[in-house]
Amino acid sequence: MTLTLQKSALDSNGWPHKLDAGRATLLAAMQPEMRVFPVKTQIPREGRWRSKVYRIVSGCAVRRLNCSDGRNQIVSMLFPNDLFGLSEIFSEPTGLVETRDTVSVTSIDHASVLSLAARDINVAMWLLNYINEHSSSSDRWSMILARGNALEKVAMLLLDLYKRLMGAAPAGQQPIRVPITQQDIADFTGLASPYISRTLALLRARGSINVFYGAIEIVDPKVLMVSAPVMADFWVGDFAETT
């Protein structure tokens, strides 16, 4: 990993620390406003205008884009600590957020985010960094959508979700179950759900995963990566240390 080397210019200016400070400030400001949304509802409620930035505290949700002819795509899965609503600060909302669990969130309205960021540059910078990171992953995911086959798409999705859940999970909790239905995998990868079933069956036959009702268990990420060898190196990073 040459990553630390590459970041050195920033490190020396103390930015990583400042970013953390900005993050803490923002999260603290969001703390007081906590709400719970039941399973299978929208955040905010159906038809309501979204004028807040939300942070998932617990539970799981998806962000989905809809076309007027019924086609739709899941753009991201939201797990604890993920923010959403940021891109609506300056423009109209793009897509809906639907809960997949009982979801509790903290929130802060757009105006407060703006004034907070204006007062504390670290907040503004953390936001910039947050969006930048997501923008990069979004680019990489685009490549997988455009160029990967079904096996690669599914494997990469599962690896990504696995990696994110690993970060939050209590240490040593192996294996991890990714809470996602096959229909949602289909909506995320742009594949048809019957074909997802077949693809998962193949991955299971290879010993990468176990398939459950509404969840996929990642048996071994390294075996899973074998099913998408090339894509993995630039998208998810390696899992050498996780086993």
Next chain:
Amino acid sequence: MTLTLQKSALDSNGWPHKLDAGRATLLAAMQPEMRVFPVKTQIPREGRWRSKVYRIVSGCAVRRLNCSDGRNQIVSMLFPNDLFGLSEIFSEPTGLVETRDTVSVTSIDHASVLSLAARDINVAMWLLNYINEHSSSSDRWSMILARGNALEKVAMLLLDLYKRLMGAAPAGQQPIRVPITQQDIADFTGLASPYISRTLALLRARGSINVFYGAIEIVDPKVLMVSAPVMADFWVGDFAETT
């Protein structure tokens, strides 16, 4: 258009004006550092680490992601006034930028962007807004990649490029030629180049476009939109006023 209504909360705080101010400040700071890159080269030069934010002044370039097995995807086309290198401020670079023309750029190094943004919140906010907008279009493009057929992908790409070129073109300059090769359209849409040829032939037969060597002429965007009726409404917006 309910767009103005939705933005009202921000309008009343004078943000659009402040954003413009931030933009002006940043662009002014970039002005002194002007460079020219020949056609078919990388920005920055091959193998060099990218530690600046660039703005295209004239010419055309593409940003491309590469996989180690040769697969690759064009993530965006860059025209005059477009910025790139923003997402590298906090993290390692993602993808290469290749010129398609002789390209002249202004630039500013990352540290200067950071200190500028820290000094002037409007700059930080403009950056935030800039990335947000691109993030939203990227989401919508993902949906087209995942769910659209070849005709829709090509039509949407051409419409998007058309719209962006329209903005910059001298008024009344109709029709517009989009400077892009079929190979680049293939790399952008994730389709094979022979199939691009066939798809373009179909669009030409419908009277939407003319095909040239290294460029596509948009005869009539409204006719082009007919080839991707549903996708268009949420991606490119309508072209009622352009004819």
Next chain:
DNA sequence: CGGAGGTTTGAAAGTGATCAATCAAGGTGG
């Protein structure tokens, strides 16, 4: 004028979609 890169065309093969029926799991109310 020659060469390189971009475009077109054809035929064959493959991947994933579609449609429909069936099956399994879990939640719910009696």
Next chain:
DNA sequence: CCACCTTGATTGATCACTTTCAAACCTCCG
């Protein structure tokens, strides 16, 4: 606690879209 009902998962057969490979062709540029 069980039967039912809804939702999610699986399977098969068929079909369509897109890829692949190959060759030929065209344009532009040197």
